[in-house]
Amino acid sequence: MTTASESFAPRRSEPIFGRLAIIGIGLIGSSIAHAAKELNLAGRIVLSDRDEAVRARARELGLGHEIAETAFEAARDADHIILCVPVGACGAVAVEIALALKPGAILSDVGSVKNAVVEAVMPHLPEGVHFVPAHPVAGTENSGPDAGFPSLFLNRWCILTPPEGTDATAIARTRQFWEGMGALVEIMTAQHHDLVLAITSHLPHLIAYNIVGTAEDLAAVTQSEVIKFSAGGFRDFTRIAASDPTMWRDVFLHNKEAVLEMLGRFSEDLSVLTRAIRFGDGETLHKHFTRTRTIRRGIVALGQEKPETEKLRKS
Ligand code: NAP
Numbered sequence: 001m002t003t004a005s006e007s008f009a010p011r012r013s014e015p016i017f018g019r020l021a022i023i024g025i026g027l028i029g030s031s032i033a034h035a036a037k038e039l040n041l042a043g044r045i046v047l048s049d050r051d052e053a054v055r056a057r058a059r060e061l062g063l064g065h066e067i068a069e070t071a072f073e074a075a076r077d078a079d080h081i082i083l084c085v086p087v088g089a090c091g092a093v094a095v096e097i098a099l100a101l102k103p104g105a106i107l108s109d110v111g112s113v114k115n116a117v118v119e120a121v122m123p124h125l126p127e128g129v130h131f132v133p134a135h136p137v138a139g140t141e142n143s144g145p146d147a148g149f150p151s152l153f154l155n156r157w158c159i160l161t162p163p164e165g166t167d168a169t170a171i172a173r174t175r176q177f178w179e180g181m182g183a184l185v186e187i188m189t190a191q192h193h194d195l196v197l198a199i200t201s202h203l204p205h206l207i208a209y210n211i212v213g214t215a216e217d218l219a220a221v222t223q224s225e226v227i228k229f230s231a232g233g234f235r236d237f238t239r240i241a242a243s244d245p246t247m248w249r250d251v252f253l254h255n256k257e258a259v260l261e262m263l264g265r266f267s268e269d270l271s272v273l274t275r276a277i278r279f280g281d282g283e284t285l286h287k288h289f290t291r292t293r294t295i296r297r298g299i300v301a302l303g304q305e306k307p308e309t310e311k312l313r314k315s
Contacts, residue, residue: 030148091120
């Protein structure tokens, strides 16, 4: 980890928020805690998790300044509260902390699905409290308090989906907080977010979960051969398919419409490729693979992925 004098992003002389509360100490919650402390984004950082063992581990790791026993205690008097729990738990946590929220506080979350979170949280939002939902498009396949690191959000997008009529200052301060951690911020509606993420993140995860499951089920390919020859493409899918089961169960249950829409389009396109293979239509296959190669090069050019040669030099 970097020291304060050699931080991965500029350290602020004045914090953005007085008291920051982080509910849920997993990969995302602990990464925010590391970054916010290292970069002085909040004067006091209080974390909480429903799991006692996780709270104990967070204390050992020195995450934030204080570990509270309950979400309510953590949220009391906080200026910025971030729900870092699975999407399906956001509504229940909002109910739990509602009476602890002070007027003017900014409530946020990091859920990978936005519309369902907005619908679950908004009815419990007390008068005078602002809600600015966020989704950092950054992560790894690891979970828990040990998985976090401060530079997780550096040069990664964080999408804010404030409901119509949200206070402009609350949006600006939330933006400032994420930019303070090195993220690039974009604002869109929750509905648009869910559609975009269905194709860029949710569907790829579903395909990875499916292909790894299929390979495991195949009686003709032994377990050891799957592992031995995994560099042929399978290995990249296994990394994605190792992602947290609870988090991903909730993503599919709460972004059902958009995922089903994208899955329908995916199946149609797959039929085109299937036909091309069946009828020996090399031209269709070559054209398709050339188009997809351009997309990959575009992602590298935008700095959202390193070129393969650089990755090889580093490993
Ligand atoms: P994680 O590592 O599994 O951590 C989630 C933590 O929240 C766990 O300690 C969990 O405890 C706790 N929790 C669950 N329900 C709770 C409740 N009702 N009250 C208090 N704590 C509760 O998950 P994560 O990867 O950090 O993901 C958190 C959120 O970030 C999710 O909404 C996810 O969609 C979003 N996100 C994840 C990624 C990623 O790549 N991982 C990227 C962007 C956004 P238990 O273990 O006891 O359930």
